[in-house]
Amino acid sequence: MARLDTTRCNLTAFRKATRRVSQLYDELLAPSGLRGTQRAILVHVARSQSSTIGELAAALVLDRTALTHNLKPLQRDGLVTVAADKDDRRSKRVRLTKRGESKLAESQDAWRQAQDRFEAAFGARQAAELRQTLELVAALEFGEPMPAAPPG
Amino acid sequence: MARLDTTRCNLTAFRKATRRVSQLYDELLAPSGLRGTQRAILVHVARSQSSTIGELAAALVLDRTALTHNLKPLQRDGLVTVAADKDDRRSKRVRLTKRGESKLAESQDAWRQAQDRFEAAFGARQAAELRQTLELVAALEFGEPMPAAPPG
DNA sequence: TCCATATATGTGTATATGCACCTATTGCCA
DNA sequence: TGGCAATAGGTGCATATACACATATATGGA
Numbered sequence: 001m002a003r004l005d006t007t008r009c010n011l012t013a014f015r016k017a018t019r020r021v022s023q024l025y026d027e028l029l030a031p032s033g034l035r036g037t038q039r040a041i042l043v044h045v046a047r048s049q050s051s052t053i054g055e056l057a058a059a060l061v062l063d064r065t066a067l068t069h070n071l072k073p074l075q076r077d078g079l080v081t082v083a084a085d086k087d088d089r090r091s092k093r094v095r096l097t098k099r100g101e102s103k104l105a106e107s108q109d110a111w112r113q114a115q116d117r118f119e120a121a122f123g124a125r126q127a128a129e130l131r132q133t134l135e136l137v138a139a140l141e142f143g144e145p146m147p148a149a150p151p152g
Numbered sequence: 153m154a155r156l157d158t159t160r161c162n163l164t165a166f167r168k169a170t171r172r173v174s175q176l177y178d179e180l181l182a183p184s185g186l187r188g189t190q191r192a193i194l195v196h197v198a199r200s201q202s203s204t205i206g207e208l209a210a211a212l213v214l215d216r217t218a219l220t221h222n223l224k225p226l227q228r229d230g231l232v233t234v235a236a237d238k239d240d241r242r243s244k245r246v247r248l249t250k251r252g253e254s255k256l257a258e259s260q261d262a263w264r265q266a267q268d269r270f271e272a273a274f275g276a277r278q279a280a281e282l283r284q285t286l287e288l289v290a291a292l293e294f295g296e297p298m299p300a301a302p303p304g
Numbered sequence: 305t306c307c308a309t310a311t312a313t314g315t316g317t318a319t320a321t322g323c324a325c326c327t328a329t330t331g332c333c334a
Numbered sequence: 335t336g337g338c339a340a341t342a343g344g345t346g347c348a349t350a351t352a353c354a355c356a357t358a359t360a361t362g363g364a
Contacts, residue, residue, distance in 0.1 A: 009263070010270050011177040012192045013283040014170040016213040016290035019321080023215075024294050025163040026322080037350065040164040053313065061168040063175075066351045068314065073349070090312040090359045111161070118162050121292045130285065131165040137282075138168035140273045142176050171351080178352080189320065205343065218321045220344060225319070242329045242342040 021118065028114040032107035038074060039111060041067075042096065042104045045080060050093040052085065061138045079103055173270065180266040184259035190226060191263060193219075194248060194256045197232060202245040204237070213290045231255055 025036040034042070044059055045051065051059070057067040071094065074080045079100035085091040096104070119127045177188040186194070196211055197203065203211070209219040223246065226232045231252035237243040248256070271279045 008267070008283070009192065009195070010267060010279055010283060011173050011188045012195075013286040013290070014166075014173050015189065015192070015320095017286040018166040018170040019213050020290045020292060021163050021166050023322085030323090035349070036163045037167065040161065040167070043161070043164075054311090061171050062350095063171075063352050064313075065315085065353080069352095070350065088312085088360075092313070115160070115162060117294045118292075121294050122289065127162055130289075131160070131162060133282065134165040134169040137274060138165070138172045140172060140270075142269045142273050167350095175352085182353090187319065206341090214320095215322050216343075217323080217345085221322095222320065240330075240342085244343070 024118060025111070025114040028110045028117070029107060032103070032110050034103060034107050037070060039104070039107055041070060041074065042079060042100055045094050045096050046101070046104060050095045052091045052093060053082075054091075056094055074100070176270060177263070177266040180262045180269070181259060184255070184262050186255060186259050189222060191256070191259055193222060193226065194231060194252055197246050197248045198253070198256060202247045204243045204245060205234075206243075208246055226252070 022036055029036060029039060040060065041056070044056060048055070048059070053067060053071075054064060057064040060067065062070075071080065071082060075082060077099075078097055081095050081097055082092050083095070085093050122130075174188055181188060181191060192212065193208070196208060200207070200211070205219060205223075206216060209216040212219065214222075223232065223234060227234060229251075230249055233247050233249055234244050235247070237245050274282075
């Protein structure tokens, strides 16, 4: 029964929840001029000093080309720089600018408010547990489907 | 310490996990020509027979205008119809077409495979629990921030 | 040394998502 | 009944995300 029961679709559940949480964070971050995703990128860049596009994309569980696109507005606004690595000119290093550091600091209070508001509604302890679960999901390896006849 | 610790940002955790799960579902759904979100919309429409834009958006925890945009390719491909309600011409009713029903049925196996693959990696019981948690998050009410002085 | 291959990234296109602003109906009330 | 507020949607713009395809650089073996 209930072959089409939406409540059983894992992806739909993830998307609905993420949309709801995004709405909260983006609303509070709006005055700072940063979106949630943009702030996450800046935070990753700040923590790694300088990483390549590929490294950054992997850390964000984001498609490499999506990251390239997402970096555009950040470069345009002078928050990050993207320059070829001098040892391997195929790679590019993403670095936070002074302005990027400032913007990140400037958005800190709004982010804190979003965190507090979420955790007031959902529970701080529950939030911490859920974050761990979500990080686990983000790192999941979904193997290829079982072939009809295994070799050997 | 760790004021910028990314692992503590709830939104980032949600986004990473959702991207990962989306990648799995979209990969398996690709042959059917449907994206995960598109399938979710068709499922909701199928279950409600005919709902308005607003009702559908609320059910999907999706901004009204985002849904309008998302419906465009589905209309173009003849999977749904959107027509003014005859009793209240402000409202529009979204309905599944025969072709939409077929497409939904056609994508059923791929969706089932995605569900199975996710649950093989994450655990079926854990997935069921997580879905409940995510639905709860999607329905959260984040009140306005506490004013400095409560009335009375 | 030269070229095939592997690695790292960018571009164009399509969908996903939400905000600001605009239009069309409906309801209500003076 | 005339008109304004409330309700339901749409459009344009900007960002978010990923795939197919194209480009540039590095590497290793013949």
